[in-house]
Amino acid sequence: MLVNEKIAIEHGLKSDEYKKICKLLKRTPNITELGIFSAMWNEHCSYKSSRIHLKKLPTKGKKVIQGPGENAGVIDIEDSDAIVFKIESHNHPSFIEPYQGAATGVGGIMRDVFTMGARPIANLNSIHFGSPQNKKTKNLLRGVVHGIGGYGNCMGVPTVGGQTSFDSSYNGNILVNAMTLGLVKKNKIFYSKAAGLNKPVIYVGSKTGRDGIHGASMASASFDDKIEEKKPTVQVGDPFTEKLLLEACLELMAGDSIIAIQDMGAAGLTSSSIEMASKGNLGIEIDLSKVPCRESNMTPYEIMLSESQERMLIILENGKEDLAKKIFDKWNLDFAVIGKTTNTKNIELFFDQKQVAKIPVNTLVENSPMYDRKWKKSKLPKKIKHDRSKLKNLKIKETLKKILSSPNICSKEWIWEQYDHTVMGDTIQKPGGDSGVIRIHGTDKAVAATVDSSATYCWAHPLTGGKQVVCETWRNLISVGAKPIAITNCLNFGSPEKEENMGEFVECVQGIGEACKYLEYPVVSGNVSFYNQTKEIGIKPTPAIGGVGLIKDYKKMITMNFKGTGNQILVIGKTEGHIDQSLFARVILNEKNGPPPEVNLFNEKNNGETLLNLIDKNYVKSAHDVSLGGIITAISKMCIKGNKGVELKIPKFLINEIEYFFAEDQGRYIIEVSLEDLKNVTKILDKNSVHYDEIGKIIDKDLIINQKTKVTIDELKSYNTNWLKEYMN
């Protein structure tokens, strides 16, 4: 088949990109070569629109063993242990086929983690759906949840946390972001950098079929009316084979046979082979006739671009082939020597004894396009003047009921009960808390992990929103007693070719960078997903941030359930009464405008570190960060979880209790301390200049406010737990 510009454009390449290819090769590419270029140069693999901005993120730190650029990031958790973790999107496939899309997303991220030698120990996910009223939402939610569970449960990896949001901006483009943490010994981490000449290149795992051909290109195309035509590219996940692949890889990794290993994810054999060669500054030669194929008559083009799941590419030490084959035979997986490393710095492909492609590796990687796209700066919206008298007339109980039962606040138990969250026997904090916490098997240590997003804040003001999401995950980790170490980010945005969407991206990234830098909380891995839009309408900018922290002694872990009657409740951090962009503003006032709450990084850090200090001194009985829905929402959840009541008195100097209870000012926590520790606690808070309010005490039952409002715990529970169950049944 002769290649021309028209065919190149059908492959998603731009006209000038095609011209650049011809110039680099000094000839017209053949169809296989064109397929390879289109896969490597699309947004998903090349990060061509995002690269120059991502460079600005802080990625180094004392605890960082590996930052972005590998299959996943790696952090030091002391002794000989390290945690490998990453988050990745699978948005477009999940909209087309929610079960398989979500399942293969979970499978893909777990492969990224065990490729580095780590056994996955926890999964999390951040999923965003359209408005509950949208007729597709229910089926998409059901399919995605079944898919995530179907894959993770079968793998035997606990799903310990996550986040689910609804917003009409996702009506035509849902988000499915999956995150995995793995545990590895520091001296047994595997990388994807090839090394040495004439080393055997090994293919292992499932056979190659025609699945997902051009999936990576699909991830970089927005949905339009022709969506139906894109359907045949969806891959089917096989968690059983992945479980075998995991065990086989870890068994081989226990020895010293592997030089480099890379999973075949987006753009399959193409990107895995090229990345390994590129990192090692080597060439690679592959005989495609030797690739195990599921279908007959597969062409080189199809073999190179197939996105069949559960496959790995390995570069072995010479002479280790038999040993490796024995392991993969034991686990009943395909194993084939398909090529070798060379010094040509080319990727050379053969099929039926004929050369079918020859491309210099650097043209695919270093010379791939990089764009400094035009972007538009957003202004901070003006504050809304709320009618105070109107606020005063609101009944707290009624308002609280509406907030607690709103889709974005309500309990997500219906979802996480479908995920096995206890397998592996080390889950010490289940979903539904501030972070999932998993013990490091056989030690006193535990890691905490959380994932969050705040699309509404990011939409109102991307710079502030970007900062806020990072801080939110930081607080989630502190609230369970973990010292935050690093983050992974999944940047879900609209089209980079539109100035507004690109601006949202640039400024969110800037905000993320500022917060990470200030909090010494670097980015170690991540993924960018652009073109999340339907027709011309982009989603709200949605960076999802996954944070990981360490608890040195797991017995000091904190949960959010109120513990003891008579204990005192403090609000850490100052409440100014910021209502704009709050859940309260949207749900109760139907007000969508105004700026998001300001993020003060000094207070954020100071409040968080002081709280960790209090936790370390065993003063804190329970803690929960204040976020969506404000103080009263946070307290209600602590009452529900602990099956205890509270008696609250709000400080007199505030004008309006509605503002006090529902405002979403940042940097705040609710903590429970015993009466006898109260003095010591306030002393430490004062010494560190941390603002706090003493707002009440724990009682046996009922939430009572200023001796006027009374809500029973059963009422709170029913407000909070019923909505999702009723919606789904």
Added chain:
Amino acid sequence: MKVSAVITLKKDVLDPQGKVIHETLDGMGFNSVNEVRQGKYFEIDVKENDPKKAKDLVESMCKKLLANLVIENYKIIETQ
């Protein structure tokens, strides 16, 4: 009138179940199997006596619900 429909995975779509069943059969001594593909079978009794109309009705059910056309094909196999 009863109409039957068979739903199978499309030709090029991976069938993990079929693959594992094949391997197990092989392990049990059934060595002459080339391939196993697993599907679903539906027997639907419709209030319709015209075979053509009954078939059309079930076909529409296959398209709209019974088959996931992203990965599956359907076949109306018989009426009685």
Added chain:
Amino acid sequence: MKSSVITFPGSNCDRDMDVALSKFGFKNKMVWHNDQELPKSDLIVLPGGFSYGDYLRCGSMASKSKIMHSVINFAKSGGLVMGICNGFQILVESGLVPGVLLRNKYLQFICKNVHVKVDNEENSFFKNLDKKVLEFHIAHNEGNYFCTSDQLKEIEDNNQIAIYYCDKNGNTNDQTNPNGSIKNIAGIFNKEKNVLGMMPHPERMIDESLSGEDGSIFFKNLLNNIK
């Protein structure tokens, strides 16, 4: 006391079971499904997980694996065999205990704590147990126990029902039935009571930091009964 845990392709609670058995004093060995012979054991455990991906029917393909011939012989000669979750499904498929396990009534995977009532103490698994109601953990998609009415009568006549789903006070009713099992059945014996299949995972309840500690009670008692 010696125990053996069988690892099938796709088993994923094999390590958890090994940890639990070892913690309470068993000398445990892991056995690969493709092995022909069992090591000398006082107890064989078929662990939870997704053997063969739960494809076709849960447990169906694992029940045909090489090691199962030895497990069946071991059980027939009176040896103690316990199948947890997927292990229970394998026992059912291999015919060692009666009935079948269907998909959960609400067609969803369920992972949560439940209470179970111990019904029969004339056996090595539950004899001498201090508590009548235990808090265990379930995590399954196909735990809806079913059998024909003739079978049920036989099971009841032989006292083969091991545990029922119940509330913390031991009441069994529809509200305490998480998956639609007939008669709230959570676990069942063979006629001779040396083979136990149950959906709940005691191995996930062996530490106060985990979901609970009633698993510890179960394992300690089991070890004492076998001694």
